[in-house]
Amino acid sequence: MSSDSIKSALVIGGGVAGMQASLDLANYGIQTFLVERQEELGGRAYKLSRTYRTHECKSDGCCMDYCRECIFTPKFGELFQNENIEIMLGTEVDDISGEPGNFQITLNTGGETRNLNVNAIIMATGSTTFDADKIKEYGHDRYDDVITFLELEKMIVSQRGEAESFARPSDGKIPETVNFLLCVGSRDSNKGNQHCSIVCCTYAIGQAKDLKTKYPDMEVYIHYMDLRAAYRGFEEFYKEAQEIGVQFIRGRVASVQKDNWDLVVSTENIDSGELMEIKSDLVVLTVGQEPHRGSDKIAESLNLALQSNGFVFGNGTKGIAVAGCALGPRGIRYSVEDAKRAALEIADFLDGGEVVEGN
Amino acid sequence: MVTEAQPKENEVVSDDKEGDFEPKIIGFLCNWCSYTGADLAGVSRLQYPPNFIPIRVMCTGAVDPVYVIKALLEGADSVLVAGCHPGDCHYLSGNFKARRRIAILKKLLENLGLEERRIRLEWISASEGQKFADTVNEMVKETKKMGPNPIKKEWDI
Amino acid sequence: MSKNVRLNVEEDLLSTVNELFKKMLEKDAADVLIVPQDVPSGACTVQTLVRYPAGLRALNPFAFVLPSNSADILVKTTDQASQERIVVVFRPCELRAVFELAKLNQINLDNVTLISVDCLGTLPVPEYVELAQKSENGLTMKLLFDVQKGGKESLLGLDLRSACQICELPVMDNADVSICTIGLNLQKEVLLKANTPKGEEFLGAIGMELSEEEDPESRKKALEQLFKVKAEAREKLDAQVKEEVKDIAGYMTVLASCINCHNCMKVCPICYCKECFFDSDILKPSPKQLLDKSEKRKVVRMPIDTTLYHIGRMNHMITSCVSCGMCESACPSKLPLLAIYHAFGSDVQALFNYVAGRSLEEELPLATFKEEELESA
Amino acid sequence: MRGTSSRKPKIGVFFCTCKGSIGKNVDLNELESRVKENPDVVLCIRHDKLCEKDGQAFLKDQISNTDVDRIVLVGCTPRTYEEVINKGALEAGINRHLVEHVNIRELCEWIHPDEKSATEKAVFLVLGSIARVAFAQEVLDKQVILKNNNVLIIGGGIAGITSALELIKNEISVHLVEKTDKLGGRAYELDTQRLSEEDVILPNINELIKSDKFHVMLESEVVDVNGTLGDYKVKIASKDKEEELDVGAIVIATGSELFDAIRILEYKYDDADVIDFFELEKMLVKDEVKVPSSGEIPKRINFIQCVGSRDENKGNAHCSLVCCTYAIKQAAKIKILYPDTEVYIHYMDLRGPECGFEEYFLDAQKKGVNFIRGRVAEIQKDGKNLILRTEHIELGDIMSLPSDLVVLSVGQQASVETQKLADMVHLPLDKDGFLGYYNDRFEILDRRGISIAGCAQGPRGVARSISDAKKAVREIAGIMKKGFTARSIHSVIDETRCAGCRICEELCPYEAIYMKNVKDHVTEESRLISSVNLAVCQGCGACAMACPGGVPQLIGYSNKEILAQIDELI
Incomplete structure (x- = not known):
């Protein structure tokens, strides 16, 4: 590749990984096209009320617990400002052909197609959350007060700063008992x-x-199988929760049913062996992540192999890098790390190994 | 701040009365913790009286006591210096340095008969929006109780 | 216990000490002396730099006058590369300033031998000059005997400078060498003490044989008495000034006669800045700013920023104030600056358990901090 | 850049309504009219969203169409958009130091519902900043070129080796200090092919050793670090000598150390048949597992997880992340080698942060590995036999399990070397003693030329250590080759006024102040005065406060500016 021609890359997906990758690429002087299927950047992470210690956080105790403002909004600003980045919202990738160093891309924005030539591709298609309706016994499809954790986040965000109270969906009451199902x-x-x-x-x-913390009288239960967290600091986090009175019950919940007016969570406490029925005003289903629809198609056109769980294998062909949840479920911290690595790989590839100073 | 004439000693100036005296409080907020804490108070819509006027500095360790003296001599009724909690300073130890300087200054002004509470050094982290609002509320209340800065009664400032 | 030697007085005290210092130059124990000598008329005593024995004619480290704090001379005569061996004779307040300035890296003490003298106090310069002109020769000795005995006849009713009245450390036992006069029969002898290895080496070099003798009882007693008198005076003055400036109004009344000459800063041995912050452009308002201020405030007392200067300067150097009183002596408006600095300074220095100039080892409070301290602040 | 000296300032005030979110409580019209009264203000204009593309275009347009030479931006908190606006202003020809941000959203609009007082406060805030910006000085970013561009890597484990290879690829000379007598660390001893989720190809040590840009010091230790980016002096103690090395940057790859299981007495690590996972790994590499005391194939093996992890009392509070994966893979391999051997894994929670863990877990279960939840109470010795006593939490039973071999899955903990080094280079440690705290802020590391790679920042697997090292080194490589731009906010010292008291030097938390010898051209007196090392200065302003003479000043936060602002606020 001749060094004076302008190098370009396509980033598929405008979630937190795609955003970071685009910014890094642009800062390495690479013309970057960021394609996002939705009408808005930020992906799932942007919908969270707050995040828990990420790479982006200023770890000097300066957290205002308001990640949308602190992490994302400035990043949007940077993205939209950057001369090297072109953002295409509401756009899908229809076709990819060519080879590393010279890909031909067909994009589709609301029926309008556009052809693009790029030298490299970063796939940051992310993941989606599991559809809770599929597990009938938890009643997400039937009961208003059975919500997913994302719906809870949405509630927290929309109720923030306006009402002091936290209202459950069915009748706007502050729930007295909340069960989290992991x-x-x-x-x-x-x-x-x-x-x-x-x-x-x-x-x-x-x-x-x-x-x-907000409602010390609220009874909060977490039903779990194993408590897992890849991040250091989790242990303290967990302990703090125990100390303030969050109750942890090991065992997979059998069902959530309505008994007259109340939701009842039935489970076996594996540790004690007892069967429990907990009356609950709000049930939060902590749904997992699964591969995004269409990501397999993109992976295929990029000759990337899939893992048994449907996520993409990262170590693919040269000139193609994968970042974020497309590789498997992960938090914001790892996604950002991934994105930085992916951008590095691409920049390295486009430079032929030559180092370009990052910002 | 308006001094029409030199009042006689112990004479009660009209704006001295608690209630209709609106104090002016100047605050030096460290960029990393307290300023962000003030932002959080704003984001969380925590109301506090408008008597408080902030100045952003990089670190409490950069607040020259001369600023505080100047503010008081210009007629500020109280001064707040707020920064990261001990151990959390963005610049490792700025807040410890500030603590020494402010302690010296307080001692001097105390000797000059200025209430020690007119200068406050507070540790307010970025997540303590509530503490920030509380601090301002408290200071306004306290300053109202103490009355206007006696320096204002003097002509020279 | 420090090593010491009694020096017999031959003719009289001053000439004995003069000979002693001559010996330092003759035996090549020093390159340059910085010593106070009477001016030919005898009207005053000034510091001199002496390189040859012939330059030592009227050494008088005991004179009851201190035109300026000599610590500044060491600032001017030493630098990082100083090689010349300098011997100085300073009063305790000057030495305290030397220690502070050494900690502030303004003086390089590597090749300096510090000799202190017991100090019974000094008179305000104009009054001393007047007194000296009226007196016959031997004023210093007369005063020395007189004041030591507790009498004040020879002072003709004059008072010592207030700094001297309240002096906390009229004797310094951590100079390299100290010349002790208090509580001794000065017609017969004077006591030399070597307080440091450097001092011992120095006295050895000029042929002194040191022993480890206890201070004579008379000296102990005299010192005890002296400390008591000073402490009482100190208490009285502190209380008096705290009453006078107990509130801002009192302070402003005191400052009302300040002419903003900044002499107090210029003569202060501790004020080491090349240009005072309060003299710098930073604080100079433009004509427009000044006039705008009068609009905002209706009345502006001039000269502007006098209060800022005084409180600000106090804030800058109070932790290092050695209470030499030069500021007060230099003030044309006779502001009780020493009294204020002393009263406030001892409070502030107590915060850090620090006494300015007490020793070289104590860290400057402003150049350090502790993680655990002042928690209530 | 427009000249700004000795002329009357021409200030442009931009109001940003933040898409209408400012203006409900603060009366913008009133505010504008009050601001316009200020004779220095030549432009007063409003926009809806200055941080967005068209807002920026508007800003640039307005600046270039007028003779504005400094601007005050009134809107949201500078903590969010400062950089964006400053960049926009710069493109229009206004230096970032001539831009003042006034936050009337978080500090006014959102908290004061009373229009009159909210507006009054906003007026003060804006006028204060106008007064301040009038004294602002233009300062251009300074490019710093480095004196020395060799890099020192401390630690010859996988992170250190990867770092070295990457740097050498960029033609940068590397000195590597390793405390043991060989390179490679733990990673090369592992049966990696089976221990990581993706096929990790370990870097080739031979390739490294062959390079003439690679200088290695084995059995050596760093004992002192002085200096700064581009000019580090590092003292290194070897067995018989001590030498000093000049380098430009440092990569800390000191790794972690395994928890010493002997500390947990009840697990009897001193018994020959109780081993840690690393010792087992060395057997597995040879595809055989023997009971150390008897040399026989073990019939029953028990793995104990979280040895020294998640246990504040006897070990470390943190989870070591990789041990579950290792244990499961080891167990599965034992089952392949010896299908008849009973294998138990005693765990608290099963954790594997990487993808594919669930498959390993299921695979191990399928192969017949038994998983028992609960922390093992103790290991007893009954004659020659080891007996594990534990509570099976799920069944509630107290179990006694005889065992031929016990494998302790010890966790990783911060190494003593890391802690010593952190002290030498003044990096804070996190609560677990790792250098993880600063991992989150890449920029700081690079400014001082110190990067951290691998387990020194916290427990992690081989793959992550490698990617870490690549990242850490890439930024350093760029700086070593091209120099870098100093922080825009830093301290400047007025050399003519410095008296050399060194209080600022004492109080600078970054050792950014150094003493420089100058000769007064009149008196010929040589004296030491303070000087700022731009590579290190972080712009905290401690020196400015330390100096009674106001000699060091922080750009954008000088005494003059702040005093002017105070003047205006009251």
């Missing part, structure tokens, strides 16, 4: 996916902690 659709090859989604434990504990 591994919904995860580690369950019959009804869901076999893999563990890694981040759900942390999120559930975080949400439980927030609720318990």
Whole structure:
């Protein structure tokens, strides 16, 4: 590749990994096209009320627990400002052909097609969350007060700063008892996916902690199989939750049913062996992550192999890098790390190994 | 700040009365913790009285006591210096340095008969929006109780 | 216990000490002396740099006058590369300033031998000059005997400078060598003490044989008495000034006669800045700013920023103030600056358990910090 | 850049309404009219969203169409958009130091519902900043070229070796200090093919040794680090000598150390048949497992997880992340080698942060590995037999399990070397004693030329250590080759006014102040005065406060500016 021609790359997916990868690429002086299927950048991470210690966090105790403002908004600003980045929202990748160093891309924006030549590709198609309706016994499709953790995040965000109270969907009451069900659709090859989604434990504990801190009288239960978290600091996090009174019950919940007016969570406490029925005002299903629809198609056109769980294998062909949840469930921290690595790989490839100083 | 004439000693100036006296409080907020804490108070819509006027500095360790003296001499009724909690300073130890300087200054002003509470050094982290609002509320209340800065009664400033 | 030697007084005290210092140059124990000598008229005593024995004519380290704090001379005569061996004779307040300035890296003490003298105090310069002109020769000795005995006849009713009245450390036992006069029969002898290895070596070099003798009882007693008198005076003055400036109004009244000459800063041995912050452009308002201020405030007392200067300067150097009182002596408006600095300074220095100039080892409070301290602040 | 000296300032005030979110409580019209009264203000204009593309275009347009030479931006908190706006202003020809940000959203609009007082406060805030910006000085970013561009790598484990290879690829000379007598660390002893989720190809040590840019010091230790980016002096103690090395940057790859199981007395690590996972690994590489005391094939093997991990009292609070995966893979391999051997894994929670863990787990279960939840209470010795006593939490039973071989899955902990080094280079440690704290902020590391790779920042597997090292080194390589731009906010010292008291040197938390010898051209007096090392200065302003003479000043936060602002606020 001649060094004076402008190098270009396509980033598929405008979630946190895609955003970071685009910024890094652009800062390496690479003309970057960022394609996002939705009308908005940020992906799932942007919908969270807050995140728990990520790479982006200023780890000097300066957290205002308002990640949308602190992490994402400035990043949007940077992305939209950057001369080297062109963002295409509401756009899907229809076709990819060619070879590393020279890919031909066909893009589709609301029926309008556009052809593009790029030298390299970063796939950051992310993952989607498991559809909780698939597990009938948890009643997500039937009961208003059975919600997924993302729906809870949405509630927290929309109620923030306006009302002091936290209202459950059915009648707007502050719930007195909240049950968190972990591994919904995860580690369950019959009804869901076999893999563990890694981040759900942390999120559930975080949400439980927030609720318990705000409403000390609220009874908060977390039903789990194993408590897992890849991040250091989790142990303290977990302990804090225990200390403020979040109750952890080991065992997979059998069902959530309505008994007259109340939701009842039935489970076996594996540790004590007893069968429990817990009346609950709100049930939060912590759904896992699974591959995004269409990501297999893109992987195929890029000659990337798939893992048994449907996620993409990372070590593919030269000139193609994968970042974020497309590789498997992960949190924001790993996604950003991934993205930085992916951008490095691509920059290295386009430079022929030559180092370009990063910002 | 308006001094029409030199009042006689112990004479109660009209704006001295608690209630209709609106104090002015100047705050030096460290960029990393307390300023962000103030932002959080804003984001969380935590109301506090508008008597507080912030100045952003990089670190409490960069707050020259001269600034505080100047503010008081110009007629500020109280001064807040707020930074990261001990051990959390973005610049490792700025807050410890600030603590020494402010302690010296307080001692001097105390000797000059200025209430020690007119200068406050507070540790407010970025996540303590509530603490920030509380601190301002408390300071306004306290300053109202103490009355206007006596320096204002003097002509020279 | 420090090593010491009694020096017999031959003719009189001053000439004995003069000979002693001559010996330092003759025996090549020093390259340059910085010593106070009477001016020919005898009206005053000034510091001199002496390189040859012939330059030592009227050495008088005991004179009851201190025109300026000599610590500044060492700032001017030493630098990082100083090689010349300098011997100085300073009063305790000057030595304290030397210690502070050494900690502030303004003086290089590597090749300096510090000799202190017991100090019974000094008179304000104009009054001393007047007194000296009226007196016959031998004023210093007369005062020395007189004041030591507790009498004040020879002072003709004059008071010592307030700094001297309240002096906390009229004797310094951590100079390399100290010349002790208090509580001794000065017609017969004077006591030399070597307080440091450097001092011992120095006295050895000029042929002194040192022993380890206890201070004579008379000296112990005299010192005890002296400390008591000073402490009482100190307490009285502190209380008096704290009453006078107990509130801002009092302070501003005191400052009302300040003419903003900044002499107090210029003569202060501790004020080491090349240009004072309060003299710098940073604080100079433009004509427009000044006039705008009068609009905002209706009245502006001039000169502007006098209060800022005084509180600001106090804030800058109070932890290092050695209470030499030069500021007060130099003030044309006779502001009680020493009294204020002493009263406030001892409070501030107590915060850090620090006494300015007490020793070289104590860390400057402003150049360090502790993680665990001042928790209530 | 527009000249700004000795002229009347021409200030442009931009109001950003943040898409209408400012203006409900603060009366912008009133605010604008008050601001316009200031004679220095030549432009006063409003926009809806200055941080977005068209807002930026608007900003640039307005600046270039007028003779504005400094601007005040009134809007949201500078903590979010400062950089964006400064960049926009710069493109229009206004230096970032001539831009002041006034936050009337978080500090006014959102908290003061009373319009009158909110507006009044906003007026003060804006006027204060106008007064301040009038004294602002233009300072151009300074490019710093390095004196020395060799890199020192401390630690010859996988992270160190990867770093070295990457640097050499970029033609940068590397010195590597390793405390043991050989390179490679733990990673090369592992049965990696089976221990990582993807096929990790370990870097080739031979290739490294062959390079003439590679200088290795084995059995050596760093004892002192002085200096800064581009000019480090590092003292290295070897067995019989001590030498000093000049390098430009440092990569800390000191790794972690395994928890010493002897500390947990009840697990009897001193018994020959109780081994840690690393010792087992060395057997597995040879495809055979023998009971150390008897030399026989073990019939019953028990793995104990979380040895020294998640246990504040006897070990470390943190989870070591990789041990579950290792144990499961080891167990599965034993089952392949010896299908008749009973294998038990005692765990607290099963954790594997990497993808594919679930498959390993199921695979191990299928092969007949038994998983028992609960922390093992103790190991007893009954004659020649080891007996594990544990509570099976799920069944609630107290179990006694005889065992031929016990494998302790010890966790990783911060190594003593890392802690010593952290002290030498003034990096804070996190609560677990790792250098993880600063891992989150790449920039700081690079400014000082110190990067951290691998397990020194916390427990991690081989693959992650390799990718870490590549990242750490890439940034360093760029700086070594091209130099870098100093922080825009840093301290400047007025040399003529410095008295050399060194208080600023004492109080600078980064050792960015150094003493420089100058000769006064009049008096010929040589004296030491303070000087700022731009490579290290982080712009905290401690020196500015330390100096009674106000000699060091922080760009954008000088005494003049702040005092002017104070003046205006009251």
